[in-house]
Amino acid sequence: MHARAAAATTTALLGAAVVLPISTAHAAPAAVSSDHPLVIAHRGASAQAPENTLAAIDRAARLGFRWVENDVQRTKDGQLVVIHDDSLTRTTDVEEVFPDRAPWKVKDFTAAEIARLDAGSWFSPRYTGARVPTLKQYMNRVSHNHQKLVLEIKNPALYPGIEQETLKVLSNEGWLGPARVRSKLVIQSFDADSIRTVHALRPDIKTGFLGTPSVAELPAYAQFADQINSSHTTISLGYVAAIHALDGPHGKPLEISTWTVDTPEDTRRVAGFGVDGVITNKPDVVREALRED
Template identity: 55%
Template sequence: MQRRTAGAALAAVVAGSLLGCSAPFPPVHAAPDGRAPTVFAHRGASRQAPENTRAAVRRAHELHITWIENDVQRTRDGALVVIHDPTLARTTDVEQVFPGRGPWRVGDFTLAEIRRLDAGSWFGSRFKGERVPTLQQYLTLLDRDHQGLLLELKQPELYPGIERQTLDVLDRAGWLDPAHVRDRLVVQSFDAAALRTTHRLRPAVRIGFLGKPPVSRLKEYASFTDMINPDHRGLTRDYVVHVHRLKGPHGAPLRLNAWTVDDGPTAARLVALGADGIITDRPDVMRARHW
């Protein structure tokens, strides 16, 4: 009975995602504590299209997923691009295009050089010619399809000042207006210092900490974060309860989004624990499964 109840809750979550609600998190029937979990497409629909590309965003939109997670880094000449790894080797053909420039770190290449790279063929021949998008290009596509963005500052210690620069790009793209800030944007990172800086620069922006701070430090994190986003492994009901007891800087209870959850039974378990969101590589599974 408990499993069936949790499954029904997640089915409602997915249904809410499919409705394309304009609220920041779809107001659907949810976990036992009444909260509303949300499905986030991790790096886009990253099992059906090359991760962090516009193709992955488009596929998530086809699945009617309204929240996308991505990663941002900086090129040698100061452009912000959407890519996960600190090097270009795994998800582009950089080793063939620039064979003598290993280890092919993102920050060692200009935007013009990165634009020459194929970021799709590694995933499948039909994605040949897909490019590493700039953050601006990514934002434009999300806006076109009315999707929300869970934006990760990836290894910000490699890119001094990236917090302010990211906010500047968001601002120029219109993403720091009240509607986006309230309903469609969260900035997250594993780096607490970068998040503190982001919160100081733009207090209205919602912040998510990637990780699982000890319960004894949750109050400290609640001073600058609105969400705690941990690895799902080892997550307990007791920890979720402690998170929910605290309010973040915008006066609302802290939320908890678990990652990376790619199968139905695990997602159902997390919903039963009270998780507010599911970050997944398999939004197709979350959409299609009968619970």
């Protein structure tokens, strides 16, 4: 998520974002109390491993965090892959492997070509050889780790029909059964129309909008979004209260999760606002701050 994207989303009807819990996994450190905001590992434990890779969600699991967040985009041949940027340049060696393919957009490469790229050494030599996972590969690892997922559809305007394709992959991998839909999955986007589409196709799925709509706009968002995920720099005690005063499409109070919170000071500040969740690159730092509060 980027703050500039949030600023672009204050147009009339956008969607809402998601917040989810964190619990222990694999005998890792105990989860924070349910009295605290929920903690979500942003792109996995992305301060300790390369974002959106299997290594990042494995690291989150080892730290004891059950909920992870990721980003989904589409390749030239219609495969869904987990990567944040619409360009491959920041987090892979695409410019070395394919020097004549500028501007190196995800949509201009096949899944097989992307699978050749190193998505780890930019972060640390320790992760040399990490790959950009397909959504199918990612979901298999999330299942293996007994994790839960906040899935962000990135740049849907670039990929018409990506909502239906995402749901198809989730269904094929067993993620649209009642148990997972009820408590293990959220789909979110900065794009309101994308969230509306998901809600129309599968009204049972929890959905979220990324941004900070005005208080006056919130009732419209609450028709199709269960949560609003706002940048921590854009919210206040009053704004959080305005969100909680509304019911979402499933008849439950609208929720708010805030991003990207990486310091103890910011953690304590947003916890004081009463947010439902915290999305963070440093879930261990956030957990410790909440325990000290």
